[in-house]
Structure formats: structure tokens, C-alpha cells
Amino acid sequence: MEGKRIKANYLIETAFPLEKAAETMAGEQSCGTFVRTPGETQELKENHSARVESITELNYEGEPSLPGAKFPKENGKVRRGLVALSWPLENIGFHLPNLMATVAGNLFELGAFSGLKLLDFDLPDDFSQKYTGPKFGIDGTRKLTQVENRPIIGTIIKPSVGLTPEATAQQTKTLIEAGLDFLKDDELMGDAPHSPFEKRADAVMEVINCHAQKTGKKAMFAFNISGGIDEMKRRHDYVLEKGGTCVMVSINWVGISGLLKLNEFTQLPIHGHRNGWGMFTRSPILGMEFQAYQKLWRLAGVDHLHTNGIRNKFCETDESVIKSIQACLSEFIGTKNPMPVLSSGQWAGQTVDTYHAIKSTDVMYVCGGGIVAHPDGIGAGVKSLMQGWEAAINGIDLETYARDHSELKTALKFYGNLS
């Protein structure tokens, strides 16, 4: 691994000169300390220091964004900049938790900054010899769902909590008979007393298997197996045994080492739910960007990763959503691409704009009310979505395509008036 380096990009805010601030980051995250220690030889520094690769000053006029910074008393103008650092791979080896301790770690708390965000990181290709990434990714998911040349259309079981296994199965039946490719547990639903995991899996898979036998189409159901390692193993095995084709985890709460273990034994795609992600990213000047986040979870093995959709009900901008989808669809040290999962307030109305922005159908398009609230029923809801994507792929605008596609027409009228 000699000579190979790990790279990371940051947005920083500081009242120190940017060069000095960047050196503080590099020192703190490699072999520097606040006093020179006896072991800190010149040779050690040359071999192990982090390097400041570039600094770009940005326009910023304002107060410190976050409290607690310890700035110099004089010359207190707060400035922002982009900083690129690099580290010898030799400092870490192939170790994901140590990588994160290095490129993120204590940086966010340093007194020299009133804001610091990890934007992206890059690794030498051979990192993927150990961290092989998703086992299924887009291709594997398409094979299991038998959906080609269009997005995988899905929905979420609702209400999120409270349904019995039987009620969940009943809803599943309605939804798959309406033509849906994909269903999922809500992230709130796991193994609750009113819906024990095995009972829910039994009831749901009976319906799915029965439908598959009749029609040849097996819907993918992402069962939320989040839990301890042994619990996840047991639930994964149970889903597999029952003929299920997907497991879901709340990645932030299961964590990297848990995901790595799951990725080791899984025979099913891992649906990565990012609930809690807002904590990491909602501040413009703290935490991390999705570009870095998706690389982390890709290394850990997620096959599907939530990205939000455009014109969503959350606080994320369309620009950010599109960047996230593109990140999942981009190359990263030879790993498979996780399939982006678009959800939150999605209906047929966003299909053309989404396709226009991403030029790809390699997404899971997950709608709740956008399907089930269609005035002509769930079947019509599913059709309206298929028609929306047909219009998108064929470069036809929605209004034109709706002229001879009645489900889409009704959707445009109904949902269009809501928004």
C-alpha cells in the first residue's frame, strides 16, 4: 500500500487563516499533538502526516454559524473555505471504522472551527478487496424483481405501526394484486408484540408466494430485520426460508460493523433505510454530505439506499436529492451500485422531472399516498406511475401523455390540485 493515499474534502468555517486551520485538521487527524512529543521524529512525520492538498476560499460574510469556537481575539473575521486533505493509506490499512475516525472523528468538535462538514472522500481501489460492497446492487435487485427498463415501483405498509400480521398480509395482497413490484415495512415496524416478526413474515410471504404461483410475478418485500447480530441472522434466515427476497435495516442504528456482518452472510439484498440521516446533514455547516455517506454504506454493503425524491415532504432540496441519486449511480472503487430509493410525497407528477435530471431508470420509486389515494383505486395508482415513467422515458410531457392514459390524467388532476 506504499505511496497510496486516502483523500477527503471538507467545507470549513473559521476565523483563523485557512492555511492554519487546514494544518490544524491535518495535525489533529494524524501524528500532531498540541505539544511536540518525544516520539515525534522527522521520519515519522514524513511517513505519517496528513497533507493539505488544496484550499479554496469561499465568499462568506457572517457570524460564526455554530457556537463554541475558540477564535483568536484579534483578526476575528469569519471565513469559509473548501479544504482537501490526504493521508497515507499506511496510517490505517483497510479498516472502515479507523477510516471514519480519521476522515471524520474529532474534527467536528475542534475549537478552531465554527463549522466543518465532510463533503466526500476517496480511497485507493484496493480498499474493495476487503470491503467488497453490495452483493446484489441494481442488477441483482432487477433479477429478483424481474423488472427491466423502468423503475421498480413500490410502496410502504401503512399505518406504520398497529397492524396485525393478518392485516399486513391483507394489505400486501391488495397492493401486489394492483401490480406493485416492491413493498416494505415501515422503519418503525420491526418485531413488535402486536406484529411479531416471524408471524408477519409467515402471513405476508404466504400471500406473496401464492400470487407468484398464480401470476409468475413475485413482489419483493423488504422485511425490517434491524436488531442484534443474531436476531438479524435469524430473521434473515427466516425470510430466506419463506421465499422472501429482501431484508431491510435502519443503517444508522444497526451501524457499520453490524452491516458488514450482515453483508457477509446475507443471501438477499439489503434495503438500507437511512432514518436519522437528518442529524448528520441538515445543518449546512456540520456533519457530512450524502456523497460521503453513500460511500461509507456502500463499503458496508447496502444494496438499496434511501435518497428521498424530488418535491418531497421533507426539508431536502431537489438539487440535493438529484446529487444523492447520482452519487449512488456513480463508480466507486469497483463496487456495485446501490439502487437509490426515492420516496416521500412521490406520485406520477415527479416522474418526468426526475428522469430528466438523472437520465436513468435504475431507481426504486416508492409512493404511499401517491398510489393508494388515487381516486380510482390502488390499481389505477400503480398504472398512473407506470404511465408517468413511460412518458418520461419516451420524452413526452405528462400532460400530453395523459391525453390517452386515463389513470395518469386522473392522477394529474387529483394530486396536482393537492400540491
Added chain:
Amino acid sequence: MEGKRIKANYLIETAFPLEKAAETMAGEQSCGTFVRTPGETQELKENHSARVESITELNYEGEPSLPGAKFPKENGKVRRGLVALSWPLENIGFHLPNLMATVAGNLFELGAFSGLKLLDFDLPDDFSQKYTGPKFGIDGTRKLTQVENRPIIGTIIKPSVGLTPEATAQQTKTLIEAGLDFLKDDELMGDAPHSPFEKRADAVMEVINCHAQKTGKKAMFAFNISGGIDEMKRRHDYVLEKGGTCVMVSINWVGISGLLKLNEFTQLPIHGHRNGWGMFTRSPILGMEFQAYQKLWRLAGVDHLHTNGIRNKFCETDESVIKSIQACLSEFIGTKNPMPVLSSGQWAGQTVDTYHAIKSTDVMYVCGGGIVAHPDGIGAGVKSLMQGWEAAINGIDLETYARDHSELKTALKFYGNLS
């Protein structure tokens, strides 16, 4: 579990009336959706809805703190408040990842808020039947270090990266001969090519075992075993076999499920390093408070937990540090207390004020430069810390106690002039 409830407290910022905003939180995190769905019966709602327990409006005059909120066009005054919610335990059962998906989860991204922070949560006592918490905690750590009635005094191997196993062992020798109770790997150091885990453990434990044989005092060394589940198991077993008494993990990067697994098999205390924590908490209006964080990791099994120390080099206030230490030392559903680890810019100078605030010596007091940079050497550095804590425990101020304690006297003069 009938009738039992999970509780959580939040700081929120919104332009909606606080009652409406709180109802949005409760709905999103239990059985509500943005449209009423067929399965949402009255009975289901009564059994599974989250409940708004209390709302307290705070004084706030200002703009929205975070971007992206979707506020009503009229009546746009931004307000802040404290909100308490509760959920039936029945919604979740005893499941830590689902608990976090419920009390945190998507809340941070909701368009109805320009800020939302999880302050604390509370659980029914029987949660600890499954999540038994730390195996060692304070008492177990004291037993292994044979340190009673005063803090465990420690330091960190520096430089963080770059030292060979032999150089690490050499430094360990110097430090334990100077009288230190506790040493640790830096969080940047794991299993790097220049310091492979097993070689470092070999070299360090030889020195520690040799010293223990001679003196009867075995220093505790927290080896950073952060990694995949099998890697952690292998390294844990290795440390145990070599006679080591502690393992360390970067808790945010190993994650909850990984920690739970480690806690299952560990025969050594788990030193919980919180690097990355700044991401979760540095914004005053996003993420979570340490009070909630320590409960989470306590359930997952950490025996030692970093809290920062007062007058630290990071951006955290003394008030926040003290609250964090007190949180670790407080009761929580019958689990053992994790030992708070105070570090960052610590030296003898903070001992009296720390003790005055926490009225306890049940802490690990970890100093780098505060020990090794003492003008009379590392031994004198350790003595100055012991003397500082003696003064604190005996209610004597540092200046007075320093009159006939020369190491403390020198420390006050040297470090006092630095700050």
C-alpha cells in the same frame, strides 16, 4: 408490557403552532400518515398513537435556524419549545434499533421544523432485562485497576499514528513506570501496517505484565479493537490471552449492533470512544444531547464513555461537560454506570473545579500534555495530578495545597502560564 410507555423530550423550532407541530411529530413516528389509510381504525389509533405529554413555549426571537423548513405562508413567526412525547412500549417491544427509529428517525428531516433536537428519553425498567448494559462499569474497572477513592489517572499514546509496536511499548514502559493507571491507543490507531494489532498487543502487554510482576500494579491499556465483528472478537480474545484488561471501540463507527455483540462476548471492559460525536450535537438545534446518547450506548454496553473535561481544547462548554459526567453517574433502569472519561487539555489545574461540580471521584482522568509536558518529567506530571485530586477531595484549594507539594506547584506555574 401493557400500559407501559416510552418517553422522549425534544427541543423544537417551528413556525407552526407548537401544538400542531407536536402532533405532527407524534403522527409521523407512530400510526399517522399524510392521508388517512383504510387500515387506520379508531381502535388501532387508540392502542398505538404516540401521545403529546407536554409542551412548553420558550422565548425565541429569530430567523429559522436550519434551512429547508416548509412553513405556512401566513403567520410565519418562528418559535421554540420543549415537547415531551410518549409511545406505547407495545409499538416496539424491546428493540434498540427500532427504539431509535421511533424517538429519533425521520424527525430531523420533517419540513414542519427549522430545528429539532432529542434531549433525553426514558424507558420502562424491564427494557434492561434484554439490554443489560455494561458488564463492568465503574466498580469492575476499579477492581481491575486496583484504584480506589480517587480518579483513574491515564494518558494516550502519542503521536497518534506512526509509532512501531516497539516504540509504543517503550513509551508504555516510561508511562507506567511514572505511575499511570491507564493508557490507551489513540482512536486513529487500530491495526495499521506499521503497527499491526497483534504485534502492538504483544509488545505492550509484555511491558505491562513485567511491570505488574515486579510491582503488583497492572496498568489498564485500552487497545482499539474497532472493526468487523470477527475482527473484534479475535482482537478481544488476543488481548485477554495476553493478560490485557480493556478493549476500546469507536462507538459511532462500530455501531449499536456491533457493540451489542461485543458486549455479549466480552470478558473485558469496553472503553467507548465517541469520536464523531460533534456531528450529533454541535448544532444547538439539531441532533441529540449527551443525556440521550449515553443512555443509548449504556444499553449497548459501554463501560467507559468519553465526556470531555472542563476547560477543554474542544468547543464544548464546562456546563455541558459537567452535565455529561453527571448523566453517566446517574441511575438508568438498573444498569451499571459507565465510567466517564475526562480528557482534552486536562492537567492538575481542573481537578478542584471538576470535583466541586461532580462531587465524585468515579472518573477516568486522561491527560496528554498535562502529564508528559510537566517540566520535571512524566513522573512529576503524574504526581501533580494525584496531588490535584487530593486537594480536591480534601476541600483545599490548589494554591494552598501546592505550598508543600512541589510537583503540583510546578504544574500550576507551568501550565497556568500557558492558558
